[in-house]
Amino acid sequence: MILIADSGSTKTHWSLLTASGQTSDFFTDGINPFYQTSDAIRNSVNNQLLPQIARLMWVGKITRIFFYGAGCTPEKTPFLKAALQALFRDAQVEVYSDMVGAARGLLGHERGVACILGTGSNSCLYDGEQIVKNVPALGFILGDEGSGAVLGKRLVADLFKNQLGEELKQQFMNQYQLTQADIIEHVYRQPFPNRYLAGLSKFCAENISNPRIHNLVYDHFEQFVTRNLCQYYESEDGVEREETKNMPVGFVGSIAYYYREVLTEVLDDMGFALARILIDPIDGLKAYHQADAAE
Secondary structure, eight states, rough: OOOEEEOOOOOEEEEEOTTOEEEEEEEEOOOOOOOOOHHHHHHHHIIIIIHGGGGGGGGOOOOEEEEETTTTTTHHHHHHHHHHHHHHSSSSSEEEEHHHHHHHHTTTSOOOOEEESOOOEEEEEOOOOSSSEOOOOOHHHOOOOOEEEEEEHHHHHHHHHSSOOOHHHHHHHHHHHHHHHHHHHHHHHHSSSHHHHHHHHHHHHHHHSSSSHHHHHHHHHHHHHTGGGGGGBTTTOOBTTTTTOOOOEEESHHHHHHHHHHHHHHHHHOOOOOEEEESOSSHHHHTHHHHHHHO
């Protein structure tokens, strides 16, 4: 059997895959080696995952583990790998970034562009096996176009700068029971302002039929395409490259999924071939690793 994990800072989705193709799914708290020590990761897996999968171990041993996660940089990967290896001594452990997971889950072995649009955003050019180019995300202050955090930031700024009309502004303030001072406090003085702003962006989904909100969201995705996506299809002098112009592009993440109609509209208008939009890449990763389970 093999064990696949797709992890963010909040939640980890685990899938146990047998040689016959049967799968069982489990959930634990998020695992991020950027914020957690090897001991903390080991304790989390030991206390949350192992009790869930214990009842299935009669099927066979776990021989390989494929972990895809946020914070899995080359510097941090050894800590996570050591934690998993200590608990699964007979398994071969491989750790990859969430961007590699998105690419494999969306595109399999096909060349294309993979994008993550969630609380943050990221993207890459994928050759069917590995990432060959990555436009830096830069976080929600300097970049992260297309993300929930930046959408929330743009929404709040436009509301308080009187760009969306008094009616929407009052509706927002009444719904969330917030003042301008409350928002300033959360964004500038409290931890995780990106998560806070991403939470406020839900107002856009609830009011997407309003032309002003629709235009805001449309422009939000257009910025992502212009500042990130286009770079994978053009050379440095801005000329479209023949070998990449028809590459498919795929998206994972809650923002891409719940705003998929507007996102698709933007991609159609700008001439991109959409492969698929998924809320998370786990089903695609199961298909990608089916051959590994059969070994």
